Amino acid sequence: xxxxxxxxxxxxxxxxxxxxxxxxxxxxxxxxxxxxxxxxxxxxxxxxxxxxxxxxxxxxxxxxxxxxxxxxxxxxxxxxxxxxxxxxxxxxxxxxxxxxxxxxxxxxxxxxxxxxxxxxxxxxxxxxxxxxxxxxxxxxxxxxxxxxxxxxxxxxxxxxxxxxxxxxxxxxxxxxxxxxxxxxxxxxxxxxxxxxxxxxxxxxxxxxxxxxxxxxxxxxxxxxxxxxxxxxxxxxxxxxxxxxxxxxxxxxxxxxxxxxxxxxxxxxxxxxxxxxxxxxxxxxxxxxxxxxxxxxxxxxxxxxxxxxxxxxxxxxxxxxxxxxxxxxxxxxxxxxx
Amino acid sequence: xxxxxxxxxxxxxxxxxxxxxxxxxxxxxxxxxxxxxxxxxxxxxxxxxxxxxxxxxxxxxxxxxxxxxxxxxxxxxxxxxxxxxxxxxxxxxxxxxxxxxxxxxxxxxxxxxxxxxxxxxxxxxxxxxxxxxxxxxxxxxxxxxxxxxxxxxxxxxxxxxxxxxxxxxxxxxxxxxxxxxxxxxxxxxxxxxxxxxxxxxxxxxxxxxxxxxxxxxxxxxxxxxxxxxxxxxxxxxxxxxxxxxxxxxxxxxxxxxxxxxxxxxxxxxxxxxxxxxxxxxxxxxxxxxxxxxxxxxxxxxxxxxxxxxxxxxxxxxxxxxxxxxxxxxxxxxxxxxxxxxxxxxxxxx
Numbered sequence: 204x205x206x207x208x209x210x211x212x213x214x215x216x217x218x219x220x221x222x223x224x225x226x227x228x229x230x231x232x233x234x235x236x237x238x239x240x241x242x243x244x245x246x247x248x249x250x251x252x253x254x255x256x257x258x259x260x261x262x263x264x265x266x267x268x269x270x271x272x273x274x275x276x277x278x279x280x281x282x283x284x285x286x287x288x289x290x291x292x293x294x295x296x297x298x299x300x301x302x303x304x305x306x307x308x309x310x311x312x313x314x315x316x317x318x319x320x321x322x323x324x325x326x327x328x329x330x331x332x333x334x335x336x337x338x339x340x341x342x343x344x345x346x347x348x349x350x351x352x353x354x355x356x357x358x359x360x361x362x363x364x365x366x367x368x369x370x371x372x373x374x375x376x377x378x379x380x381x382x383x384x385x386x387x388x389x390x391x392x393x394x395x396x397x398x399x400x401x402x403x404x405x406x407x408x409x410x411x412x413x414x415x416x417x418x419x420x421x422x423x424x425x426x427x428x429x430x431x432x433x434x435x436x437x438x439x440x441x442x443x444x445x446x447x448x449x450x451x452x453x454x455x456x457x458x459x460x461x462x463x464x465x466x467x468x469x470x471x472x473x474x475x476x477x478x479x480x481x482x483x484x485x486x487x488x489x490x491x492x493x494x495x496x497x498x499x500x501x502x503x504x505x506x507x508x509x510x511x512x513x514x515x516x517x518x519x520x521x522x523x524x525x526x527x528x529x530x531x532x533x534x535x536x537x538x539x540x
Numbered sequence: 541x542x543x544x545x546x547x548x549x550x551x552x553x554x555x556x557x558x559x560x561x562x563x564x565x566x567x568x569x570x571x572x573x574x575x576x577x578x579x580x581x582x583x584x585x586x587x588x589x590x591x592x593x594x595x596x597x598x599x600x601x602x603x604x605x606x607x608x609x610x611x612x613x614x615x616x617x618x619x620x621x622x623x624x625x626x627x628x629x630x631x632x633x634x635x636x637x638x639x640x641x642x643x644x645x646x647x648x649x650x651x652x653x654x655x656x657x658x659x660x661x662x663x664x665x666x667x668x669x670x671x672x673x674x675x676x677x678x679x680x681x682x683x684x685x686x687x688x689x690x691x692x693x694x695x696x697x698x699x700x701x702x703x704x705x706x707x708x709x710x711x712x713x714x715x716x717x718x719x720x721x722x723x724x725x726x727x728x729x730x731x732x733x734x735x736x737x738x739x740x741x742x743x744x745x746x747x748x749x750x751x752x753x754x755x756x757x758x759x760x761x762x763x764x765x766x767x768x769x770x771x772x773x774x775x776x777x778x779x780x781x782x783x784x785x786x787x788x789x790x791x792x793x794x795x796x797x798x799x800x801x802x803x804x805x806x807x808x809x810x811x812x813x814x815x816x817x818x819x820x821x822x823x824x825x826x827x828x829x830x831x832x833x834x835x836x837x838x839x840x841x842x843x844x845x846x847x848x849x850x851x852x853x854x855x856x857x858x859x860x861x862x863x864x865x866x867x868x869x870x871x872x873x874x875x876x877x878x879x880x881x882x883x884x885x886x887x888x889x
Contacts, residue, residue, distance in 0.1 A: 278669045333669045334609060338809055338859045341802055345852035353846065473798045477680050480673045517688065521681035525662060528674065532665050 248389050250510040251503065256395040256464070258502025259402035263457035265479035265486075265494045266409060267450025273426045273489020274446050277326050278333065280340040282454055283476030284347040289314045289455025290462040290471075291355050294362045297459075303365045306459050311452040318451025322444055344472065352469050362462035368394040398460055405453075409491055422446060426489055481520060485527050487537025496535055570723060579715035585831060587718050587787055589823045590726035594780035596808040596819035597726075598773035601733050604813050605742060606769040607749035610663060612675040614804045615682045616656040616774045617781020618796035622686070622693060623648035624702060624782050625791050631701035632694055641705035645782065652778035653771055660770025664763055679801045687793040698792025702785050713786065722783055726820065729776045733816045736772060745769055806855045812867030821866055829854065 229248065268282045292313055293306035325343070329335045371390040413419035421442050424432045433439045461467070461475070478501065486497025501520055508516030527535065574582060599613045627644035630636045639647075659678055663671050686693040704712040704721075712721055736742045745765050747755045752762045785791045794800070803826070811822025833847040862868040 276669075278673070335859065337609075337669060337672055338805070339856065341805065342852055342856035342859055345802070345806075346849060346856060349846065349849040349852060353849070473680070477677060477798075480677055484670075484673060484677070513688070515685075515688075517681055517684035521678065521685075524674075524677060528662060528665060 245389065246510060249391070250506045252389075252391055252395070254503035254506035255499065256399050256502075257506060258499040259399045260457060260461055260464075261475075261478050261482050261502055262402055262406060262495050262498035263460060264454055264475050265482040265498055266406070266491055267453035268479040269483045269486070269489055269491065269494045270422075270446055271450040272483065274422055274429075275322075275326065275443055276331075276333065277322075277447075278337050278340065279321075279326075279450075280337055280476060281321070281344040281347060282450075282479060283472035283474070284344045284351075285314055285317065285451050285454040286458045286461065286475045287351060287467065287469075287472040288317070288347065288458065290362070290458030290467040291351060291360070292455070293459035294360050294462055294467060297362055303362070303368075303463075306362070307456050310455040310459055314455025314458075315448040315452035318448045319444055321451070322447035326447070327440070327443075344476070348469065348472055351472075355467075357469055359466040359468040360462060361466050362459055364394045364463050368397055372396060392464070395464055398464065406491070406495055413491060418442075418445070481524050484524055484534060487534025490534070490536045493534055493536030574716045574719060582719040583715040583787070585827055587715075587722045587783075589820065589827045590722035591780050591784045591787060591823075592804070592807055592826065593820035593823035594726050594729050594783070595777050596804050596811065596823055597729060597733060597816060598777040598780070599804055599808045600811075600813050600816060600819045601737075601773045601776070602769055603808065604815070605737055605745050605749065606766060608663070608766060608769070609672050609805070610660070610675045610770070610773075611672060611679050611801050611805060612656065612659050612663070613773065613777040614781075614801045615679040615796045616652050616659075616777040617784060618686075618791065619655050619682070620648045620652035620778035620781040621702070621785030621791040621795060622699070623651050624785060625699035626692065628702070628705075630699040632699050635692070635694055636699070641707070648782060649775060649778045652781065653774045656774025656777065657767060657771045660767050660774075663770070664766040676798075676801070679796065680798055683793050683797055686796075693793075696793065698790060698795070700790040702791060703789050704786045713789070718787070722787075725779055725783060729779065730816055730820070732776070737816070741765070741768070806851070810855055810858050810865050812865030814864055815867060818865055818867050825866070826851070 229251065264282070264286055268279065271277055271279055271282075289310045293310045296306040296309045297303050321343070325339055326336060329339070370393055372393040374389045374391055374396075411419075413422060421432070421437060424437075425439060425442055429439065457475075458467070461471070465471075482494055482497040482501050484497075485500060486493030486495070500523060504519045504523055505516055508519040512519075531537075573586065577586075595613050595617050598616075599610060602613075603609045624644060625632075626635060627637050627639045627647055628641065629638050637644075659675065662678070663674050666674055686698070687696055689695065706712070710717050712718055737746070744755065744760050747758075748760065748762050748765050755765075756762050781795075784795070788795075807822040807826045808819050809822070810825060811820065812818030829851050830847065833850045837846055837850070858865060858869075862872070864871070
């Protein structure tokens with residue numbers, strides 16, 4: 204933080220002003236003049252919160268993708284299929300047993316096992332051949348997509364959230380003032396807030412594991428120099444297997460989350476593959492904080508775009524990616540290698 | 541006394557002799573095709589093969605000679621198709637401008653080429669796998685944008701009744717004229733790619749593919765060569781896209797949806813990405829599978845909707861065992877035959 208301020212004083216001040224303005228927009232009731240320009244504050248706050256929760260979902264999907272890429276240089280274009288598969292399996296488990304929470308460990312184990320098979324049988328055979336890996340994973344995603352269409356059909360599924368999560372909750376955010384001066388607080392679906400909190404906890408846990416544990420040390424060393432790590436006696440294939448399984452399992456669990464507050468339909472796999480691509484391109488390949496920032500930016504851009512310029516919301520996402528590519532090709536937090 | 545020693549003149553092989561006989565046979569077969577093939581085969585199978593082959597050929601040029609795997613080619617084709625629909629005539633008279641054909645076709649190709657060049661300028665900032673991801677992201681942005689934009693691209697429905705102009709009193713959507721139209725365009729783009737690959741530009745491009753740093757040190761502009769390769773391939777993709785729109789007589793966001801974008805890559809890779817003939821072989825295999833696999837699946841008692849599974853599995857098998865596609869398999873077979881018949885390498889003579 205200190206070094207960033209020292210290197211870019213002007214940018215830091217601009218960023219600080221932007222963040223302060225944003226906080227002011229969220230925290231205080233709006234004067235009437237601003238409401239005329241931007242519409243009701245409730246709508247704005249809703250869009251911001253949806254953006255943040257969508258960003259949390261994107262983060263869950265993209266963190267596995269970016270870890271796998273950062274460590275193994277594998278581009279797993281079947282990542283979206285793992286997401287959708289996890290969602291479908293989670294739906295079946297939650298429906299059969301009635302326990303929403305039970306779906307998470309089951310999906311994590313099953314999809315993680317599929318990830319193990321993929322890494323052991325497919326990627327290990329073609330290590331270093333990036334193009335071939337990409338093509339093979341494209342083939343796998345086509346096959347998986349059609350098998351899922353075969354089993355679950357074309358209709359959309361929704362994973363039902365349990366009773367203790369459904370319903371709205373009141374947030375301490377003022378949307379407007381009543382005529383008698385009482386503040387009106389924002390209400391928002393509880394399940395989304397819970398998912399947001401869970402994503403933040405998972406993100407912090409991943410950061411802790413990566414930066415404070417022995418396994419994390421191995422992974423970071425592998426990201427920096429794979430060959431050197433292997434030469435110093437670490438059985439790097441086991442690290443690869445663990446990371447790939449973890450990333451796949453995360454994608455599967457994100458599928459349940461996505462199935463709970465959106466829906467599961469064929470085609471969601473490419474949507475989320477694409478979202479994770481854009482997120483990691485913006486955030487920087489192989490960086491967990493980068494994935495978090497990228498996911499937040501893309502989620503916010505998508506939702507705010509949907510509210511204020513519905514036709515061009517997709518273009519916003521794309522424009523952000525193009526600008527990042529043009530000025531910082533390695534991504535916002537990517538290492539300059 | 542002087543003796544005049546008459547040596548046999550070293551004979552230059554004529555063009556006719558230089559080309560292997562099998563090529564002449566294929567060319568003759570293709571030209572004579574309308575004599576015995578049905579309209580369905582001409583229009584649906586071979587017309588479609590040539591069109592998809594051209595779009596995949598533009599990818600092959602980028603990937604094989606430039607080392608850049610771009611997923612934007614189908615989108616560039618769709619862009620040209622949209623421009624034909626917008627500038628020319630279509631079933632949506634409120635948007636279509638109704639320009640004459642000699643104006644809208646070049647302008648459509650030009651706009652698509654500019655679009656492809658811009659995407660290329662963005663994509664060449666990245667390498668290898670990143671190029672795939674960025675072009676895929678741009679292609680899907682185009683898909684979602686056309687689906688939501690009603691002012692220019694007419695949103696979800698797109699444009700229907702986009703038909704080729706009636707030139708020389710011929711209806712070009714009839715099977716035989718359309719077959720010859722696509723055959724001519726495909727042959728022209730094939731020879732254009734072969735010619736460019738042997739031109740100084742093509743050779744420099746292949747040098748850039750193999751060792752960009754050395755080419756840069758020799759004074760070639762790496763970025764300019766790569767972007768120019770995008771421009772050239774965009775022109776081929778644009779012609780293919782226009783023909784595709786004429787064949788379907790409609791263009792919609794689904795023309796360049798994500799599955800279609802991926803299909804072009806599948807076609808190029810299955811055929812073989814090292815040589816310009818590969819994409820056409822891949823396209824023929826793909827079209828045959830697309831058209832006939834539902835029947836075959838039904839014959840085995842499976843649902844006909846599973847053709848994507850068949851295509852995906854076939855693609856997977858080919859990529860898994862032979863990264864160079866069908867052509868690579870053929871070359872492996874030839875090499876093994878040669879080794880078997882070569883007495884020096886332990887084969888029977």
